[in-house]
Amino acid sequence: MTMTSATLKDRSLLGLKDLSATEITSILDRAAYWEGQSEKVTPVLKDKFVANMFFENSTRTRFSFEMAQKRLGAEVLNFSSAVSSVEKGESIYDTVRTLESMGIDAGVIRLKPAGVLEQLASKVSVPLVNAGDGNNEHPTQALLDMFTMKQQFGELKGLKVSIIGDIKHSRVARSNLWALQKLGAEVKFTAPESMQAPELAAYAPYVSMEEALCADVVMMLRVQLERHAVGVLKSADEYRLQYGMTEARAAKLAPHVMIMHPAPVNRNVEIDDAVVEHPQSRIFKQMENGVPIRMAVMERAMK
Template sequence: MALTTSAVKERSLLGLKNLSASEISSILDRAAYWDDKEDKVIPILKNHFVANMFFENSTRTRFSFEMAEKRLGAEVLNFTAAASSVEKGESIYDTVRTLESMGIDAGVIRLKPIGMLEGLAEKISVPLVNAGDGNNEHPTQALLDLYTMKRHFGELKGLKVSIIGDIKHSRVARSNLWALQKFGAEVKLCAPENMQAPELAAYAPYVSMDEALCVDVVMMLRVQLERHEGSIFKSPEEYRLHYGLTEERAAKLAPHAIIMHPAPVNRNVEIDDALVEHPQSRIFKQMENGVPIRMAVMERALL
């Protein structure tokens, strides 16, 4: 049965900026339900076809979605642009429409062009889930981050969270900022001047590295030095010196504070190697939590 336009919109997940706190909470609660299930496969999505359409590489995110989909019993088609006709000039829209025409029931999509996803969703009649679009949003990453914080601290209200690193190019920073503030968390940003997104200063203050460490959650971002030509930092070592979470800086964190990172991690650049699996680190726990979050998101898209 074809979904109405409004139903497709409700089941799609394009971002968290316009999603209510109650809607986000329902996804987190459903993720907890799946997290507590011991059975590896519960085929509630049997006979549903999902296409993972990655027009930008991300092995980790794609595998997390695929694991979630297969645990729910969905039939999964994996599409990567490098091995596709998009490389030969076929448009992203044509590719998505082609898969829709073949009978997919939902699409997970990751792409580089900013602002394209919303227009695409208007023209496609199956729910779409944003797996990262440009430097706009990465909603499932922020959902798994919130889930990780909530499981650890019990609630999000009143939490102090610092997001440190390449804010300018970070869709993770944006989705986390929009979502955390809906729950009454206090967000601070920390970045070198050429890695700041000035438009976000109206929502969260930019603070010094010392101040950014006086929080409950330190979220380090992957440094994308290749995107900063003429950077004020001549090398990864110099970035680490000024903005990396070194062992020395980590020693100043409150004993209850946790360290997070969306991964992949540049070890010994934004975070020292010894801290990745430190007792206060939740980096691998975040990856683990990505599966139940994406199970909840795919169930929401298809049922």
């Protein structure tokens, strides 16, 4: 049976910017169903083949997808290449088309160049799931973040969420912004000037660190200081003092506030070592929630 482009689009997950609130909620609800299952494997995707194509390394995200796929009974192929020759769009396209021609039922893709995923999706006839593309989107990360927030707060409407750090390069910030706003949460950003994304200021205001800590959820982003060789924040210590979740800052948070981080964490840069497993931190809970979220997304793509 060939899949029509409409159903193909409905089964792919390229980003959350164009996904409706209803669709986002249905994925979160289905993840809650999977989270509640005591069976380790429920083979609803038996005899289905999925390829995880990672053109940019991320062991943690790939393992999370693979665990989700195997828990659903799918056969999993893993392709990873951080080799520069595959960074070019054509080579990525050839790899995806090759796996498609071998009979995969869906592909999970992570890549560095932004914009390539959209083009790929228009040229292949299997559903694609975005596991992070450039500084564009990282939809399953934002979904697991929202799932974690819902567990604690019950609903997202009216929730105040601060996202702190390298907004400029962050696909996590973008996916969370689009999705949280659709579900009625209020998003604010905090970043040093060199790490701000001016084009997002129309959607969420940039506020001081003090104001950011007055939210219900404080999400720290991974900071790659090598991207910011100029400006005042040359050192990790300097960044930590101005924008890090230090023990001192964590101690001042209201008791209900959740500390989040998409991981991997630069300990003692954006978040102090002692705060990673602070009672208000949900960093490991987020990782745990990645599996049911990705189960919901893979089931949607392949069933």
